[in-house]
Amino acid sequence: MKTFCGRANPTTGSMEWLEEGEDYDYHQEIARSRYADMLHDKDRNVKYYQGIRAAVSRVKARGEKAIVLDIGTGTGLLSMMAASAGADFCYAVEVFKPMANAAVKIVEKNGFSDKIKVINKHSTEVTVGPDGDMQCRANILVTELFDTELIGEGALPTYEHAHKYLVQEGCEAVPHRATVYVQLVESKRMWSWKKLFPVHVEAEDGEKIIVPPSEMENCPGVSSVCDIQLNQMPSSDFTALSDVVTMFSVDFSKPVQSASTCYRVQLEPVKSGKAQVVLSWWDIDMDPSGTINCTMAPYWVKPTSALQWRDHWMQCVYFLPNEEPVLQGEKLYLTACRDEYSVWYSLQKAREGEAEADEEEAKAAVGVESPVCRCRAHLLWNRPRLGELNEQSRTGQYSQALREVLKTDSVCLCISDGSLLPVLAHYLGAKQVQYFILFFRSLHFSLVFKANNLEDKIKIIEARPELLKPSHLEDKKVSVLVGEPFFTTSLLPWHNLYFWYARTAVSSHLASNVTVLPHSASLHMMIVEFQDLWRIRSPCGTCEGFDVQTMDDMINDSLNFRESKEAEPHPLWEYPCKSLSDPQEVLTFDFTKTVPQHCLSTEGSVNLLRKGKSHGAVLWMEYHLAADISISTGLVQISNEKGNCEWNPHCKQAVYFFSSVTESETLSDPTAVTYAINFDTKTGEIAMYFKL
Numbered sequence: 196m197k198t199f200c201g202r203a204n205p206t207t208g209s210m211e212w213l214e215e216g217e218d219y220d221y222h223q224e225i226a227r228s229r230y231a232d233m234l235h236d237k238d239r240n241v242k243y244y245q246g247i248r249a250a251v252s253r254v255k256a257r258g259e260k261a262i263v264l265d266i267g268t269g270t271g272l273l274s275m276m277a278a279s280a281g282a283d284f285c286y287a288v289e290v291f292k293p294m295a296n297a298a299v300k301i302v303e304k305n306g307f308s309d310k311i312k313v314i315n316k317h318s319t320e321v322t323v324g325p326d327g328d329m330q331c332r333a334n335i336l337v338t339e340l341f342d343t344e345l346i347g348e349g350a351l352p353t354y355e356h357a358h359k360y361l362v363q364e365g366c367e368a369v370p371h372r373a374t375v376y377v378q379l380v381e382s383k384r385m386w387s388w389k390k391l392f393p394v395h396v397e398a399e400d401g402e403k404i405i406v407p408p409s410e411m412e413n414c415p416g417v418s419s420v421c422d423i424q425l426n427q428m429p430s431s432d433f434t435a436l437s438d439v440v441t442m443f444s445v446d447f448s449k450p451v452q453s454a455s456t457c458y459r460v461q462l463e464p465v466k467s468g469k470a471q472v473v474l475s476w477w478d479i480d481m482d483p484s485g486t487i488n489c490t491m492a493p494y495w496v497k498p499t500s501a502l503q504w505r506d507h508w509m510q511c512v513y514f515l516p517n518e519e520p521v522l523q524g525e526k527l528y529l530t531a532c533r534d535e536y537s538v539w540y541s542l543q544k545a546r547e548g549e550a551e552a553d554e555e556e557a558k559a560a561v562g563v564e565s566p567v568c569r570c571r572a573h574l575l576w577n578r579p580r581l582g583e584l585n586e587q588s589r590t591g592q593y594s595q596a597l598r599e600v601l602k603t604d605s606v607c608l609c610i611s612d613g614s615l616l617p618v619l620a621h622y623l624g625a626k627q628v629q630y631f632i633l634f635f636r637s638l639h640f641s642l643v644f645k646a647n648n649l650e651d652k653i654k655i656i657e658a659r660p661e662l663l664k665p666s667h668l669e670d671k672k673v674s675v676l677v678g679e680p681f682f683t684t685s686l687l688p689w690h691n692l693y694f695w696y697a698r699t700a701v702s703s704h705l706a707s708n709v710t711v712l713p714h715s716a717s718l719h720m721m722i723v724e725f726q727d728l729w730r731i732r733s734p735c736g737t738c739e740g741f742d743v744q745t746m747d748d749m750i751n752d753s754l755n756f757r758e759s760k761e762a763e764p765h766p767l768w769e770y771p772c773k774s775l776s777d778p779q780e781v782l783t784f785d786f787t788k789t790v791p792q793h794c795l796s797t798e799g800s801v802n803l804l805r806k807g808k809s810h811g812a813v814l815w816m817e818y819h820l821a822a823d824i825s826i827s828t829g830l831v832q833i834s835n836e837k838g839n840c841e842w843n844p845h846c847k848q849a850v851y852f853f854s855s856v857t858e859s860e861t862l863s864d865p866t867a868v869t870y871a872i873n874f875d876t877k878t879g880e881i882a883m884y885f886k887l
Contacts, residue, residue: 203684205682205686205687206689206690206696207693207696207879208659208660208697230270230746230750231731232505232506232507233339234743234746235730235733236503236505239489239505240272240738242479242488242489243273243337243369243481243489244280244739245482246370246487247273247276247280247369247481249487250335250482251263251280251282251335252281253367254335254367259334260334261281261282261283262282262283262284262285262286262333263277263282263286263333263337264335264361265277265286265287265288265337265338266338266340266353266357267289267290267318267339267353268313269298270297270301270738270745270746271287271298271307271313272738272743273337273369274287274302274307275302275741276739277335277337278307278310279307279740284310284312285307285310285311285312286311286312286321286328286329287302287313288314288318289314290315290316290318292315293749295315296315297746297749298313299313300745301743301745301746304742305742314328316328319352319353319356321360321361323360323361329361333361333362333363334362335366335368336354336357336361336366336367336369337368337369338350338353338354338368338370338447340354341477341508342507342508343422343491343507343508343509343510344420344422344538345373345375346535346538347420347536349535351451351452351453352453352535354445354453355450355453358449358450365448367448370479370480370481371446371448371479371480371483372444372480373447373477373478374444374477374479374480375442375444375531376439376440376441376442376475376476376478376496377439377440377442377474377540378435378437378438378439378474378475379435379436379437379470379472379527380435380436380470380471380472380474381434381436381469381470382433382471383432384432385428385433385471385514386518387581387582388421388514388578388579388582389514389578390411390412390581390585391572391576391581391585392585393405394585394590395587396590396619396623397594398622398624405618405622405643406646407646408570408642408643408645408646409646410642411572411573413517413570414570415514415566415568416514416566416573417568417573418567420512420513420537420538421511421512421578422511422512423769424506424509424510425474425509426494426510427768427769427770430495433472435495436465436466436521437462437463437464437465439492439496440529441460442458442460442475442531443458448483453535455532455533455534455535456532456533457530457531457533458530458531458533459528459529459530461528461545462528463524463525463526464524465523468521469521470518470519470542471514471518471519472512472513472515473514473515474510474511474513475510475512475513476490476491476492476510476511477491478491491505491509504726504730506731511538513538515540515541515542516541516566519542519544521542525544525545526545527542527543528545529541532565537565539566570642571642572640575612575613579766579845579847580683583681583845583846586845589826590619592820592826593616593820594623595821595824596712596821596824597616597620597677600675600712600821601620601623601625603626604626605624605625605674605675606627606668606671606673606674606706607620607625607627607673607674607677608675608676608677609676609677609678610660610680610698611677611679611680611681611682614679616677616678618643618644618647618649621649628653628654659700660696660698661700663700663701668704672704673701673704673705673706674708674709675709675710676698676712677711677712678697678712680818686764687762687764687847687849688718688828688847688848688849689718689816689849689874691816691828692816692879694786695716695786695790696879698711698786698789699790711787712820712821713819713820713826714819714820715785716817716819717782717783718781718784718816718872718874719779719814719815719817719829720812720870721776721801721813722775722776722801722803722811722812722868723772723773723774723810723840724809724810726770726771726772726773727771728770728772729808729811732852734747734750735747762851762883763852764847764848765847765848765850766842766846766847767829767840767842767847767848768844771839772810772813772840773805773838773839774805774838775804775809776803777802777804778830778833781797781799781814781870781872782874790876792876794874795874795876796871796874797871798870800868800869801867801870802866802867803867803868805838807838811852812851812870812883812885813829813830813851814848814850814851814883815828815829815830815843815846815848815849816828828848829842829843830843851883851885853887868886868887869885869886871884872884
């Protein structure tokens with residue numbers, strides 16, 4: 196059965212209806228899943244196996260049968276571990292049907308069909324009794340329901356229900372407990388992901404400052420956690436203001452409460468500074484004694500330990516509602532509030548003579564309502580985008596380019612989402628600035644104009660480019676068309692070529708001698724070896740002695756359905772890689788002309804200069820503002836002879852994983868990669884083919 200799916204094309208801006216098979220969303224879910232990453236997580240798998248063996252032994256030592264409930268079984272791996280450890284029977288619950296089907300095959304292939312029953316239901320729908328899904332309640336509860344924030348995938352309500360209805364009182368649990376740790380830090384870099392800093396502009400009549408709206412200054416921001424690979428954050432980018440402290444823990448062997456609550460700990464800063472950010476991570480003890488421990492602690496916490504790379508569990512960055520100056524040695528209280536799915540933090544200074552506050556006082560003092568963005572600017576600008584807008588050197592490049600093209604009588608039209616370019620253009624001398632707000636976001640962005648007293652200097656046009664009328668421009672022709680370009684709908688680097696399509700749509704409103712800035716763009720490519728990111732696409736084969744080839748085949752089938760022919764976005768500052776080739780420009784796009792009717796194609800080969808495993812190609816865009824001014828959304832520099840790369844930290848780059856990596860490792864030093872890249876101007880899509 197086929198179904199029509201509507202989608203807005205991020206590059207062309209047009210609305211499209213695509214015919215999709217009924218399994219399309221399944222394939223997409225599986226192809227983009229992190230199952231391979233979890234199966235490659237050796238530390239996780241070994242610790243789970245040790246914890247399960249110990250739990251089964253404790254139950255057997257009591258003279259009981261070991262009945263296991265495995266919630267969110269995925270491949271069935273943890274159930275197979277339990278069965279091989281001597282469990283009498285396992286109930287493996289998996290709500291995602293394609294995954295449950297795969298688990299049945301994997302369990303059968305490994306010879307455990309008589310010991311494991313796969314139940315394709317949500318655990319809250321599982322029944323217990325002679326005619327139920329489970330014959331009796333389990334006495335061992337095994338789960339892997341955690342995300343980077345620990346509770347974001349609904350672990351707490353799932354555990355709460357399981358203890359009430361599915362497991363025996365006093366059951367064993369693997370993991371036995373989870374503990375959340377926090378550290379208070381000052382970090383201009385991370386704080387720049389929450390706030391818009393004042394922007395300094397050198398104009399002819401002196402320095403101008405673009406000030407952020409007061410509504411934004413006092414806004415708590417969005418409540419969603421910022422999860423990143425903190426192990427890639429250099430120690431020079433933050434200052435620890437406190438020691439690492441335990442915030443709260445959850446004992447999974449006892450009834451769990453999912454209702455909203457707060458926790459409070461006392462802190463004494465080890466250094467004076469500005470408290471801006473709470474860094475957080477967790478660990479899990481697989482046994483009651485805590486001897487089998489799996490930790491997400493970043494590099495500076497346990498510098499002597501070997502770090503296990505994983506992408507399914509990272510670390511959390513939480514932004515305090517406001518920056519708080521703190522003094523070394525003063526008494527502070529850090530409060531963590533949570534609901535069923537998320538956590539947020541606030542900092543309070545202890546009052547003179549105040550005793551240790553308990554949790555009830557913490558709730559009363561702070562309230563348990565999740566922070567909500569009130570200024571709406573955080574809905575327009577996500578965290579990487581705020582970091583980009585706060586990069587003064589980047590703003591300086593746009594200012595320099597604008598200075599070269601603007602005249603006192605310039606009529607300037609800006610096409611970009613949530614851009615400061617209209618304000619720059621005004622301060623740098625443009626007589627008239629028109630600002631396209633695409634997708635009707637004027638309410639959010641007009642706050643910036645209002646804060647800088649520019650409401651009557653910059654006109655916001657709420658219309659799609661193809662609907663622009665001469666009256667919108669007061670019957671004047673545009674002499675300078677500018678864009679960063681940046682659009683919130685863009686996922687892959689070339690999606691921002693929407694600027695080119697918008698420029699084409701407004702052609703009739705442009706002066707014959709119009710200046711377009713940027714005047715052109717280019718697509719660049721480089722072959723790389725990833726330190727760890729390759730694991731998310733690498734087949735597993737066997738995991739802790741169990742055959743999971745069925746899972747590999749399932750992911751591969753879904754990738755071949757479509758995803759394997761596409762690049763995917765990744766913020767590569769978080770994922771180290773080394774270049775195996777020089778960067779190469781492969782396509783150019785001339786914004787001084789309209790989008791051509793014909794496709795833009797290129798083919799060639801790129802020489803490999805360094806030995807290594809060719810995991811894939813990285814692609815990014817560069818925008819050319821002037822003869823000597825370009826903005827890269829990708830490679831910043833290759834930092835040493837080994838080929839280690841430094842990437843733009845505010846943008847995601849496109850990664851095309853090669854399907855034949857494994858084979859290329861056994862070839863005798865391949866010297867080149869051939870490629871063919873085609874940009875279809877009608878659909879705005881890029882198709883690419885590589886051959887090692």
